[in-house]
Amino acid sequence: MGTSLIDLEHLSKSFDGEIVLDDLNLSIKENSFVTLLGPSGCGKTTTLRIIGGFEQADSGRVIFDGKDISNIPPNKRNLNTVFQKYALFPHMSIAENIAFGLKIKNKPKAYIDDKIKYALKLVNLDGFEKRSINSLSGGQQQRIAIARAIVNEPKVLLLDEPLGALDLKLRQDMQYELIRLKNELGITFIYVTHDQEEALTMSDTIVVMNQGYIQQMGTPEQIYNEPENAFVADFIGESNIIGGTMVQDKLVDIFGAKFACVDEGFGTNKPVDVVIRPEDIDLVEPEKGTLVGRVTHLIFKGVHYEMEVTTPNGYEWLVHSTDMFPVGKEVGISVDPFDIQIMNKPESEDEEAVGVNE
Amino acid sequence: MIFSKIRRVLGDIYLVFVLIFLYAPIATLVILSFNTSKSRNRWGGFTFDWYGELFKSATIMSAFRNTLVIAFLSALIATLIGTVAAIGINNMRKIPKTVVMAVNNIPMLNADIVTGISLMLGFIAFGISLGFKTILISHITFNIPYVLLSVMPKLKQTERVTYEAALDLGATPLTAFFRVVFPDIFPGVISGFLLAFTMSLDDFIITHFTKGAGINTISTLVYSEVRRGIKPSLYALSTIIFGTVLILLIVSNIAQNKINKRR
Numbered sequence: 001m002g003t004s005l006i007d008l009e010h011l012s013k014s015f016d017g018e019i020v021l022d023d024l025n026l027s028i029k030e031n032s033f034v035t036l037l038g039p040s041g042c043g044k045t046t047t048l049r050i051i052g053g054f055e056q057a058d059s060g061r062v063i064f065d066g067k068d069i070s071n072i073p074p075n076k077r078n079l080n081t082v083f084q085k086y087a088l089f090p091h092m093s094i095a096e097n098i099a100f101g102l103k104i105k106n107k108p109k110a111y112i113d114d115k116i117k118y119a120l121k122l123v124n125l126d127g128f129e130k131r132s133i134n135s136l137s138g139g140q141q142q143r144i145a146i147a148r149a150i151v152n153e154p155k156v157l158l159l160d161e162p163l164g165a166l167d168l169k170l171r172q173d174m175q176y177e178l179i180r181l182k183n184e185l186g187i188t189f190i191y192v193t194h195d196q197e198e199a200l201t202m203s204d205t206i207v208v209m210n211q212g213y214i215q216q217m218g219t220p221e222q223i224y225n226e227p228e229n230a231f232v233a234d235f236i237g238e239s240n241i242i243g244g245t246m247v248q249d250k251l252v253d254i255f256g257a258k259f260a261c262v263d264e265g266f267g268t269n270k271p272v273d274v275v276i277r278p279e280d281i282d283l284v285e286p287e288k289g290t291l292v293g294r295v296t297h298l299i300f301k302g303v304h305y306e307m308e309v310t311t312p313n314g315y316e317w318l319v320h321s322t323d324m325f326p327v328g329k330e331v332g333i334s335v336d337p338f339d340i341q342i343m344n345k346p347e348s349e350d351e352e353a354v355g356v357n358e
Numbered sequence: 359m360i361f362s363k364i365r366r367v368l369g370d371i372y373l374v375f376v377l378i379f380l381y382a383p384i385a386t387l388v389i390l391s392f393n394t395s396k397s398r399n400r401w402g403g404f405t406f407d408w409y410g411e412l413f414k415s416a417t418i419m420s421a422f423r424n425t426l427v428i429a430f431l432s433a434l435i436a437t438l439i440g441t442v443a444a445i446g447i448n449n450m451r452k453i454p455k456t457v458v459m460a461v462n463n464i465p466m467l468n469a470d471i472v473t474g475i476s477l478m479l480g481f482i483a484f485g486i487s488l489g490f491k492t493i494l495i496s497h498i499t500f501n502i503p504y505v506l507l508s509v510m511p512k513l514k515q516t517e518r519v520t521y522e523a524a525l526d527l528g529a530t531p532l533t534a535f536f537r538v539v540f541p542d543i544f545p546g547v548i549s550g551f552l553l554a555f556t557m558s559l560d561d562f563i564i565t566h567f568t569k570g571a572g573i574n575t576i577s578t579l580v581y582s583e584v585r586r587g588i589k590p591s592l593y594a595l596s597t598i599i600f601g602t603v604l605i606l607l608i609v610s611n612i613a614q615n616k617i618n619k620r621r
Contacts, residue, residue, distance in 0.1 A: 054522055074525040075534075087523035091541040100537075101527035152527065 005030040005188055006051065006156065011060035013046055020046045021057070022212040028190060028205075030155075033182055035191045035199040038209035039235070044192045045160060047209075051190065052081045052158050065155065079156040080149035084164050086141045088133045094120075094144055095129040101152040119147035122181065139170045146181070156188045163198065175201050196236045200224060208232050229343050233275040240281075240317055243345070244274040252342060255313050257291045259335060263342040273343040278320040280339035283309070289332015293317065295325045309333060384600060391593035408594040418595065421579040424490070425559060428575065432497035433554035439498070440505025440554075441547055445539075447506070448513045459510070462503045473500060474567035481568065488570025496568045497558045504557055505550035512546030513539075545617050552610050556603060 006028040013021040021043045028034050036044035049055040051062060053074030061070045069077055080101070088097050095116050102112045120126050123143035133141065142162055149157055159178075163171045179202055182189050193199055199206050200220040208215040208223060208231075216228045227233035230241050245253040249264035254274055266272055286292045296316065297308035305324050309317045309331060317333060325331055391409070395402025412418055447458050465473060477496045481488060516539055524534035540547075562577035569578060576599065580592055 052526065054525075074522070075528045075530055081523070081526045083519050083523060085517065085519055087517065087519040089520060089524075089538055089541075100524070100529075104528045104533065148523075148527070 003030055004028060005065060006190075007061075007063040008047070008051070009061045009063065011047070011050060011057045011062070013043075013050065013055065013057050020212050021050075024060070024212065024214060026207060026214065026217075028188065031186060031188055033179075033189045033191065033202060033204045035193060035203035035206050036209055037193060037196060037199040037206050037235075038215075039194055041211075042209040043212040044194075044209050048081075048158050048160055048190065048192050051156075052079065053077050078154055079158060080152050080154040081158040081160065082142070082145050082149050082162045084161040086138075086145045088141055088145060088148070090133050092133070093129065094125075094131050094133065094136075097133065097144060098148045098151055100148065105152075115151045119151045122150070122184065123147045123177075138166050139174060142166065142174065143177075146178075150181075150185060150187075154187065156190060157185075159189060159191045161193055162191075163195075164193075171198070178202060200236070208235065210235075226341055227275055227343065229346065230273050230275075233273075233341070233343070238278050238318055238320075240274075240276045240278065242274045242276070242315065244272055244342075246270045246272045246342060250337070252340065255291060255311060255315065259290055259340055260337040261340040261342060262338050263340070266342060266344070271345050273345050275341040275343060276335055276339065278306070278318040279304070280335060281309075281317060281319045281321075282334045282336070283307075283319060283321055283323065283325055284332040284334050286330045286332045289334050291333040293331060293333060295327050295329050295331060298324070298327050387593055388597050388600070390590065391597045393590065396590060408590045409598075411589075411591045412594045412598075415591065417574070418576075418579065418591070421574040421576050422595075424493075424573060425575040425577075428490075428494055428497055429555050429558040432494055432501050432558045433551050436498045436501035436554045437505050437547060437551045440502045440550060441509050441543075443502070444506050444509040444513055445535075448510065459506075462506050465500055466503050466507075470561070470563040471567075474564040477564065478567040488568060490573055492568045492570065493565055493573070493575070496564050497561065500561070500564060501554035501557055504553045505547075508550035508553060509543055509546040512543040516542040545614065548613070549610065552606060556606065559599070559603070 004027045006026075008024055008026040008028075011021050011024040012019070020041075024043070024047065026047075036047055038044050046055060050057050053069070053072065057070065061068050063069070064077070064079070089100065092100070098116045098119055099112050102115060107115075116129060117126075120128055123146055125140060125143055125147070128136075128140075128144075133144070136144065142165075145162070146157075162178075163174050166174060175198060178189070178191075191199075191202065200223075203220055205217065206220055206223045207217045210231050216223060216232045218226075223232065224236055227236060227239075233239045233241055242254055244255075246263075246266040246269070247253050247258065248268050249266075250261055252259050252261050252263075252272065252274060283289075291311055293309040293311040295307055296310045297306075299306045301320075304320045304322050307319045307321065307325060309319055311317065311333070390398065392404050392406070393402055394405040394407070447455055450458065474496075477492075477499065478488070481492050481495075486492060520538050520542070521534050524538040525531065529537060560577075562581065565575050566578055566581070569575070574582070576595065580595070583589065583592060
């Protein structure tokens with residue numbers, strides 16, 4: 001994938017005694033689309049602000065292109081930010097907004113005009129030069145903010161929840177737009193969001209964060225299909241997280257029933273967490289199922305039915321299926337071996353935050 | 359139908375009365391300033407004589423000059439100090455900020471006579487002879503809170519993130535301030551300046567205590583003249599002051615409207 005462009009080394013940061021980042025290490029490859037994903041307060045925005053230079057880490061270093069930039073002010077860093085609230089300059093026209101960075105660098109006027117045209121074309125707003133900021137919709141404002149950042153030809157574009165203020169339809173359009181931009185520009189995107197769907201759609205690499213720690217880092221498929229701990233499994237999509245026992249390699253016991261799986265190396269008779277996605281559960285005739293339960297809830301969701309199947313021990317399984325089973329019907333639960341994901345059980349809350357499988 | 363019509367007419371009449379009560383005294387003053395007769399209750403014909411006399415009087419003209427110079431200088435300096443202070447205060451943490459803003463409000467609520475006397479005592483205690491400079495210093499002092507008060511809300515509206523965006527695009531902190539933050543708070547700075555200017559123009563009590571002998575502003579001059587009997591040229595002077603304030607008000611309103619429309 002290329003060499004690493006940004007290295008975060010042992011970053012720690014606390015605000016008023018509250019730890020936001022704790023010894024964070026992260027390596028970001030050139031030309032990748034990396035998403036920092038996590039709930040609010042997980043430290044993702046702080047990490048981005050430290051890379052941008054708006055916050056100083058209490059300890060640790062930021063290496064950019066082989067140089068330590070930890071103490072370099074934001075205006076001397078070769079990267080640009082797209083802020084959540086757009087942060088456009090209200091008293092300037094759109095052209096003046098986009099030209100801001102170039103004028104500071106004393107670029108010739110013809111070059112600046114060319115760049116403005118090019119950037120507006122890139123974000124599909126040709127001919128908007130003279131318009132005022134307030135005549136634009138939220139989505140258009142965000143496009144201008146992106147245009148204003150990319151005309152400076154940064155090596156890295158930092159995006160801080162840029163689609164957070166937009167409505168759903170616009171957000172989906174802008175996701176495709178961003179992917180297209182990224183491919184056309186060939187620069188590194190570091191993207192911060194709390195929206196897991198956004199992260200799964202756009203990124204090459206997702207970094208799941210919680211309480212200042214990296215929980216898991218990987219491709220969207222890895223994060224979704226092979227979550228390393230209960231936090232990741234729970235945060236990314238919906239899932240059934242069940243306490244089980246690893247009987248031996250490739251065999252796990254859930255509520256007294258033996259399920260075949262593909263995981264190994266957990267030892268014998270070891271307590272584990274089992275993750276099963278709702279869409280991976282097959283509902284079959286009771287006699288064909290590994291476990292038997294009764295449908296207790298049924299909601300039509302459009303693409304699929306959402307059902308709750310309660311097994312005799314009281315656990316409610318969340319099931320997504322295109323086949324409908326009426327409430328009260330007895331069904332069998334069957335899961336393909338490769339759809340079962342086994343995780344170590346965290347032994348303490350601290351360990352849970354760190355992620356024991358690192 | 360008929361009731362709502364009556365109600366509207368009554369409302370209009372009420373408004374007319376309010377305006378008459380507010381402006382009748384000023385109108386009287388303006389009319390008297392053009393009255394040939396010195397009498398206050400007889401119209402002797404229209405004249406500009408009192409205005410002519412006004413401009414011929416060296417004491418009135420020097421008081422007029424003093425007033426304008428002090429108002430302009432004190433407003434300008436107070437605007438500079440107040441704007442810089444507002445930026446500093448705005449970046450404080452919440453508790454110190456609240457404390458400082460409360461302290462800022464005290465001089466405005468304080469009785470002018472207390473401010474005037476304490477300033478005078480202060481100048482004397484530090485051996486500063488009373489005169490033009492002490493009036494100027496006093497006016498700057500009581501003007502700063504007004505500037506702060508009109509700049510602060512604009513600063514609060516200006517989001518820190520636009521300043522950060524300017525830094526992000528390569529601007530130094532100073533450039534970022536002048537290119538991005540200052541244009542945003544400019545209306546507040548201007549209204550602070552105008553407020554300070556009118557406050558200084560208006561002031562009598564504090565000037566009275568801090569001016570020392572041999573120097574007068576219009577208000578202190580009027581005060582000393584009144585004791586010798588009012589001359590019609592003072593009506594003319596008052597009319598000019600009223601006209602100036604009125605024009606200032608109209609100009610600042612039009613300017614505000616233009617700025618709001620552009621947004």
